[in-house]
Amino acid sequence: MDSQYHKGLHYFALATAGATFLLLIAGALVTSNDAGLSVPDWPLSHGQWMPEMVGGVFYEHGHRMVATTVGLLTIVLNIWLWKVPSYPWVRTLGLVALGAVITQGVLGGVTVLFFLPTPISVLHASLAPLFFCMVVTLAVVTSPDWVHLSRSFRDGWRKVKKGADRELKLAILTTMALYFQHVLGATVRHSGTVNGTKGAVLVTSALVAHLVGALAATGLILFVARVFTKRIHDRSILRLVYLQLFLLFVQLLLGWGAYLVRIDPATQVQPSVSGVWITTSHLTVGVLLLVTSLVVTLRLLHNVALRDRGPVPEPTLAGQTV
């Protein structure tokens, strides 16, 4: 099957990625405000579809509303991918993303019904960035740059499995390390809590693992910057690498801030506005670091595929012939 560039589809995938980013922030606000149990039932909220949006209900029910919107967008994105000529692996990725968003919704409901048990809350917090990565990948591979490359991209991926460029391997490793660091962060955030509130202890072993992860992630990002500025000439990749250095700097500061918030006895009673701001930003910048690394990886894969394929025809709009 051949593939064509569909401007509408690409922009729709971009919008879905944008909405998912907002959803992650909305979710982080639920946790940071200790609002997870403001609505104790599910799938209804206080027995209604639209409860009064007061106190923590604003965050919890608001998060559910944004999640429902993203779920609907993911369904439409899948229908669109099946309606236009798309490569099978892109359609499969769409379906996996749909499965992920449904699972995520169920995990969200289950964690509420069982009073936010740590393992379920950590799973919910860890599947979220994975789903985001899938939607971002769909937005990237439906762009005009990619449409003629999709098949060779798949072949390129096979080569990666056999042993790829050093830069590509490094980018994949960094992306995986940043995801793992996110899971460790989620463990710190959700462990040692009682019914979702931070009133209990900060689990030191989880924090130590997260700090070791921070050290590894920092080392990898600095190494990537060193190697890439010497060996990579693709400006778009270099821009992303510089952005990542900036995000890393901000993230380390926010990490320190999140630690101070977490050990502050006052915020254990009632989350402070600055505390909410700092912990939500730490999660958000962590997600941005992860997707920046993912987009660098995809761009490198694109370049490997481009190299294998040779000159690429001008992207055509749906309905036009090459």
Ligand code: HEM
């Ligand atoms: C469907 C897509 C969804 C995504 C991508 C998503 C994402 C997230 C994220 C990123 C967080 C923050 C985790 C953290 O701060 O560590 C969160 C928290 C939360 N989400 Fe969702 N969510 C989704 C659906 C739902 C649904 C349908 C519910 C229904 C009840 C829900 C309930 C919650 C609750 C209660 C929390 C706070 C958990 C805690 O504090 O332990 N989520 N979500």
Ligand code: HEM
């Ligand atoms: C590259 C560096 C880092 C990355 C990518 C990162 C990422 C994250 C993420 C994504 C979360 C939230 C995960 C979730 O709930 O979904 C988190 C939580 C946390 N991180 Fe980091 N982090 C980094 C460095 C640090 C550093 C240096 C510290 C300093 C001690 C730190 C302290 C914390 C704390 C205390 C939490 C829990 C916050 C809370 O309970 O609300 N992080 N981290």
